[in-house]
Amino acid sequence: MLNMQWTWFHRLGSPRWFYQKTQRWLPWLSAITAVLLLVGLVWGLAFAPQDAKQGNSFRIIYLHVPASFLALVGYYIMAISGAVGLIWRIKLSFMVMKSAAPIGAALTFVALFTGAVWGKPTWGAYWVWDARITSMLILLFLYLGILALRYTFSVSEASDRASAILGLVGTVNVPIIYKSVDWWQTLHQPATIKLTGAPSMHPDMFAPLLLMIIGFYGFYFLTLMLFTRAEILHRERKASWVRELVSKKRAEV
Amino acid sequence: MYFDSVYQLITMDGHGVYVWTAVVVTLVVLVSLIVKPLRQHHKILQTIAREIELEQLVKTTASQQEATDASNP
Amino acid sequence: MNMTGGFRDHLWRDLLLAYRRRGDLVKPLMFFLMVSTLVPLAIAPEPERLAKLAPGMIWIMALLATLLSIESLFSDDFRDGSLEQMLISPDLLVMPVLGKMTAHWLVIGVPLTLISPLIGLWFSLPMVALLPMILSLAVGTALLSFIGAVGAALTLPLRQGGVLLTLLVMPLYMPVLIFGSATIQSAVDGLIWFNPLLVLVALLAIAVALCPLATAAALRLAKNA
Numbered sequence: 001m002l003n004m005q006w007t008w009f010h011r012l013g014s015p016r017w018f019y020q021k022t023q024r025w026l027p028w029l030s031a032i033t034a035v036l037l038l039v040g041l042v043w044g045l046a047f048a049p050q051d052a053k054q055g056n057s058f059r060i061i062y063l064h065v066p067a068s069f070l071a072l073v074g075y076y077i078m079a080i081s082g083a084v085g086l087i088w089r090i091k092l093s094f095m096v097m098k099s100a101a102p103i104g105a106a107l108t109f110v111a112l113f114t115g116a117v118w119g120k121p122t123w124g125a126y127w128v129w130d131a132r133i134t135s136m137l138i139l140l141f142l143y144l145g146i147l148a149l150r151y152t153f154s155v156s157e158a159s160d161r162a163s164a165i166l167g168l169v170g171t172v173n174v175p176i177i178y179k180s181v182d183w184w185q186t187l188h189q190p191a192t193i194k195l196t197g198a199p200s201m202h203p204d205m206f207a208p209l210l211l212m213i214i215g216f217y218g219f220y221f222l223t224l225m226l227f228t229r230a231e232i233l234h235r236e237r238k239a240s241w242v243r244e245l246v247s248k249k250r251a252e253v
Numbered sequence: 254m255y256f257d258s259v260y261q262l263i264t265m266d267g268h269g270v271y272v273w274t275a276v277v278v279t280l281v282v283l284v285s286l287i288v289k290p291l292r293q294h295h296k297i298l299q300t301i302a303r304e305i306e307l308e309q310l311v312k313t314t315a316s317q318q319e320a321t322d323a324s325n326p
Numbered sequence: 327m328n329m330t331g332g333f334r335d336h337l338w339r340d341l342l343l344a345y346r347r348r349g350d351l352v353k354p355l356m357f358f359l360m361v362s363t364l365v366p367l368a369i370a371p372e373p374e375r376l377a378k379l380a381p382g383m384i385w386i387m388a389l390l391a392t393l394l395s396i397e398s399l400f401s402d403d404f405r406d407g408s409l410e411q412m413l414i415s416p417d418l419l420v421m422p423v424l425g426k427m428t429a430h431w432l433v434i435g436v437p438l439t440l441i442s443p444l445i446g447l448w449f450s451l452p453m454v455a456l457l458p459m460i461l462s463l464a465v466g467t468a469l470l471s472f473i474g475a476v477g478a479a480l481t482l483p484l485r486q487g488g489v490l491l492t493l494l495v496m497p498l499y500m501p502v503l504i505f506g507s508a509t510i511q512s513a514v515d516g517l518i519w520f521n522p523l524l525v526l527v528a529l530l531a532i533a534v535a536l537c538p539l540a541t542a543a544a545l546r547l548a549k550n551a
Binding site: 144158 | 476480481483484487490493494496497498500501504505508525529532536537540543544547
C-alpha cells in the first residue's frame, strides 16, 4: 500500500510523465484560456459600463488586476516548487521553478505598466509611490534577482538550489514588504482613496473581471507548462525516451 | 455594445490612448510568453535530431570501416 | 557535539582578523562620513531642508556603507580554505555563520551607529530624534549584516559578485529601510517612535532564526560550484 503511494509520488516527479501528460492537456487548456480571455477582454473593453468616477480608463483593470494577482501567486508557485525541489530533491520541481521566474517577471512588468498607464488619466501622474505599485516594483526586483542569480552557477543543480534558497528568502519577505510599504504609505499619505484599488464594482463590471482573472490563471499554467516542457527536453536530451520521441517525429516528417 | 460606434470604442472619450496602449503592451507580452517556449522547444528538438543523425553517421562509417578492415586482413 | 560550538570561536576569530586589518574597517565609516557631506553640497545647506531629509538620508547612507563591506564577508575564507574547514567540521554550520554575522555587525554596524550622532549634527537633526536614530541603527545594521550575509553566500562563486549581490539584497533591505527611517522620522514628527523600532526588533528576531540557515545552505552550494 505504501509502495503504491510512493510510486505514484515518484511518477509525479518524473519529467517524462509530465511531458507526456501535458501533451494531452495543452490543447484543452489553450482553448479554454483563449475563450476566457477573449470573452473577458471584449466584454470588459466594449460592453461593460464605464466607471462613474474614472470614466473609461478604468477598463485597464481587466488587465492590471489579473496580471498583479498572477505576478504575486506566481512568485509563491516558484518558491514552493523550489522548496519541494530542495526538500525532496525532485528535478521536475526545479524545472517548474526555473520556468516560473521569467513568467512571473513578465507579468509583474505588465502589472506595473498597466498600472502606470491607468494612473495618468485617472490621477494625473504615470507614477505614484502608492503602496500597491511600490510593492509590485519590489516584487519585480525580487524576480530579477532570481533571474540574475541563475547565471552565477554553471552547474545546473547548484543553480537550482541557489535560486530555490533565494526564492524562499524572498517569500518570507513578500508579506513583510507588502505590509511595510502599506504602513509607510499610511504614514505619509492619509489617503482616503486607495490609489490602485478597484472602484466599487457593479456586477456588470465584475463579471468580465472574473473571467479575465480565471483566464489569466489558465494562461499562467499554460505558459508554465510550455516553458517546463522545453526545459525538460533540454535537460533530459540524453535520455532514451527523448531520443525515441525525436526519432518518431523524424519518421513522421 | 456600451459604445455607440467603433470610433467611440477606439477613442473612449479621450481615454482610448491609455486603454489601448495598455491592451497592446499586455498582448505583446502575453504572446511572447507563448512564442518563446514554443520556439525553444522546436529548437531543442532540432538540435537533438541533428545529434542523432550525427551519431548514426558515425556509427555507419565505423561499421563500414570495420567491414573493410575485416575483408582486408 | 557541542551545540553552540563554533559560534564564539568564529566570532572571536573574525574580530581578531578585523582588528589586524584595522585600515579596512575605516572604509565604510569614511564612506558614511564623506557621502554625508555630499548631500548638503548637492542639495542645499539650509538646516530646515537638511533636517527634513535627515532620517531617510542617514539610513540610506548606512545601508550603502554596509553593502560595501558585506561582499567580502566570506570571500577571504573561501580563498584561504577556512570555509572548507567550516564545512567539514562536526559543528553545525549555522554556528560559525552566526559568529561571522555578529562579528560583521560589531565591526561595521556598531561603529556606524556610534558615529551617527555626528551625522545627525551635520543634518541639524532635532535632539529628540537622537536616541531613536541610535537605536534604529543599532538594530537595523544588525539586520543588514544578517540579510546581507545571505546574499554574500549566494554570490560567493562570482569574482565580481558585488553588483549581483546588491541586486539580490536590495529588495530584502527595503523593509528595514522603511522602518528604520520611520523610527527617526516619527521622533522628529513627535509621534510614538517605539512602534517602528519594535517592528525592526521583530524583523531581527526572524532574521536571526532564518538567515543563518539560508546562508549555510548557500555556502554548501558555493563549495560545489
